[in-house]
Amino acid sequence: MTTPTVRTQLGEHGGSHIIATGEVDNSARLNCLSTDQVVRLKQAFDELSQHDTLRAVILTCAGDKSFNGVARIVAGATSHGCT
Numbered sequence: 074m075t076t077p078t079v080r081t082q083l084g085e086h087g088g089s090h091i092i093a094t095g096e097v098d099n100s101a102r103l104n105c106l107s108t109d110q111v112v113r114l115k116q117a118f119d120e121l122s123q124h125d126t127l128r129a130v131i132l133t134c135a136g137d138k139s140f141n142g143v144a145r146i147v148a149g150a151t152s153h154g155c156t
Contacts, residue, residue, distance in 0.1 A: 077102070079113040081121065090128045093121050100136030 077099035086092045095117060097104050106114070121127055134140050 077107050077110050079110055079117055081117045083121075083124070083127075086128065090126050091124060092128060093124075093130045095121075095130060095132045096135055097132070098135035100134070100138070103138060104134040104136060104140065 077097075079095065079097055081093055081095045083091050083093050095114070097106065097110060097114065099105060099107065099110060118130070121130060
């Protein structure tokens with residue numbers, strides 16, 4: 074099983090602007106966001122907000138079964154395969 078992660082990357086667009094891509098990866102759990110991933114996603118957006126020339130953020134999820142199942146609100150929740 075892979076460790077849930079959040080990754081970001083910046084890329085140039087049009088010479089003077091940048092676009093960021095972010096990926097949530099918890100594909101073993103239908104990309105359900107763990108509490109740690111929510112914290113890391115907020116940190117990533119906070120860091121990205123420091124770029125004055127950032128024009129867009131494209132958020133994707135790993136795997137091919139779902140974009141994002143649901144957030145894990147309660148530890149041990151089993152709905153939608155989010156355990």
